Structures are given as structure tokens and as C-alpha cells.
Amino acid sequence: MPALAQTPTLSDVRQAIVRCLIDTVDRPCISISEVSHAVRRMYPLCELTDWELGDLIARSAIDAGFAVEFGADVP
Template sequence: MGPATANVAPTLTSSDVRQTIVRYLLDHVENPSVSVGEVIDAVRERLPLCELTDWELGDYIARSAIDAGFAVEFDAEVP
């Protein structure tokens, strides 16, 4: 018998999430404001294995956008 191999799903790091957010912001740099709801949707589409809650992700997005000089629209529907 050969060595056991586990079927392990790739894990995401906070830098993966941050890189995805920054990439989104760079792609939309012509717009001076960013919608938290739209970015949450974009991150979920690009990183379906992201385990952050929408609340956590929205906070991360807002902080990243503000740091990059964007105005932030807090329009996400978070329970």
C-alpha cells in the first residue's frame, strides 16, 4: 500500500481575501466610492471557500477601501 493521501481542500488566508479586495478596488479605481454589498458579492464569487461572515467581510472591505482613499457605501444586507 502506498502512502495515505487525504483529499484536503485548499484553505484561504487573510492575505488571499485582502488581495481579492485590493484587486477589486484597483479594477474600480475610476469610481470614488465603493459599495460594500457589491464587493462582498465579488469576493464570494471569486473565493467561494471564504469562511468569513458577511459582517466580517464587510468590515474588512470597509477598512481596506478607506485605507485606499475610497468613500464607502455601507449598503450590505447583513442579518
């Protein structure tokens, strides 16, 4: 029987964001939209709003020294 998907904790979401940042360490700028889509694919039951998730991504990226692209050019 497959395991039931669980709602991720805030710590789980932060770890997913950090993994995305590590994966893009060779790029000086990250896209909020790209990271948001990646996190939502990893955790489809994430209860954060788009605004809350975007804010968390931006804060994490800025803390890590990335420039942040706020545009939504990824479908």
C-alpha cells in the same frame, strides 16, 4: 483530476479586495455589497462572516481613500 478548492487565507482575501478596489479606481465610492459578492465568487470557501468581510472591505477601502457605500442595493 481537478484540483480541490482550498480555503483562502486572510492574505488571499485581502488581495482579492485590493484587486476589486483597483478595478474600481475610477469610481470615488465603492459598494461593500458589490465587493463582498465579488470576493465570495472568487473564494466560495471563504470562512469570514458577512460582517467580518464587510469590515475588512470597508477598512481597506477607507485606507485607500475611497468613500464607502454600506447599502445593499445589489441582489
